[in-house]
Amino acid sequence: MRQSWGKWFLTDVKRAIKDYAMIAPGDKVAVGLSGGKDSMALLYILSYLRDYSHLSFSLEAILVDAGWAPVDYSRVANFCAERRVPLHIVRHPIAAVIAAKGEKSACSLCAKLRAGLLNSRAKALGCQRVALGHHLDDVIETFFLNLIFAGSLRTFRPAVYLDRIGLHLIRPLSYVPERVLSSLVTQAGIPVLPAVCPHAGRTQRAAMKEIVGFIAERYPEFRRRFRTALENVSFNDLWYQRGGKAAKLPAGAGTSALGEDDLWGEGLEP
């Protein structure tokens, strides 16, 4: 395996895994693989850690094909085979289900169906963990989506336990900025499939990405500071809590707010 991408961001991945006890010895970890850059980078990094770190775990890759368009998965299959990660492709007519229901909440319905298929296949394969490719920019964008559209201070956690299905959902890239993954993909020659979803790039999340990019351009430490802030919440200075659930995010707000929506550092499960 080429290692020219260095180790500095690997420290962030290892730290997230340690901070949130993401992987236990002997675990079988299912990587949710879309073929996009984030989950392909995640597979690359986790297979490296499986081979070259003290962590002892095995990997499976699960790709949900939603039926948006015919896709040639041979490059993804070769990539997985080179890393000795079995690839499971789950085909389901999500696109047709969404078309039948109308477009209104296409992204959240797609994310829900996809998560259900991914988690149940992981469970059937005997996995204890499902790893997703969300990174630090996703964390920050989700925070802004909640702030602007739902009037709530929240984002998703790096790890949660889904007790209904008995699986740990982990996000080992939670501390890593997106641009680092983009350069890893280029430097390591990781194959990436083009997005086939017709809604890609049209969501409110894309608008949040612009806002985050704008702030970070002006204040280069912004992403790192944001992460620090999530671990440094001054609860006493927050206002009286009225309780109740925050308003739902609007249709098209994106797919990452899967309901694991607390601030970091509270009530963590292993």
Ligand SMILES: Nc1ncnc2c1ncn2[C@@H]1O[C@H](COP(=O)(O)OP(=O)(O)OP(=O)(O)O)[C@@H](O)[C@H]1O
């Ligand atoms: N079709 C799929 N099959 C399996 N897992 C998926 C699929 N789509 C997304 N995921 C998982 O959910 C994560 C978040 O999905 P989302 O669509 O928000 O991703 P993204 O930021 O575009 O990531 P990627 O670059 O990996 O596509 C992905 O990184 C991946 O781990």
